[in-house]
Amino acid sequence: MASDEELLNEIQRLASDGDPPTAQGMRDDGQFGTGQFKRHFGSWNNAIKEAEFTVNHVRTVSGEELLDEIQRLASDGVPPTTQEMQDDGQFDP
Numbered sequence: 001m002a003s004d005e006e007l008l009n010e011i012q013r014l015a016s017d018g019d020p021p022t023a024q025g026m027r028d029d030g031q032f033g034t035g036q037f038k039r040h041f042g043s044w045n046n047a048i049k050e051a052e053f054t055v056n057h058v059r060t061v062s063g064e065e066l067l068d069e070i071q072r073l074a075s076d077g078v079p080p081t082t083q084e085m086q087d088d089g090q091f092d093p
Contacts, residue, residue: 007036007041008047008050010031019053020048033086065091069085
């Protein structure tokens with residue numbers, strides 16, 4: 001399991017032009033999954049703040065939007081797993 005320092009260093013490593021990586025960027029190019037950041041810091045945005053960046057995208061997802069996304073990713077009536085939501089979903093689980 002990564003330490004807080006290792007996770008924050010990874011955010012710094014993937015930052016470009018003074019902007020932090022997006023959660024998708026971390027999933028695509030980072031050494032750690034976004035779930036580790038959420039476990040350590042409570043949320044992706046909290047990790048970004050802890051790494052001393054400004055959060056540039058705060059979005060509240062409505063229940064309807066989330067249900068639509070779950071239905072989109074569902075396979076034969078079976079809801080997606082957390083990993084499927086993380087890998088293929090529009091929103092973090």
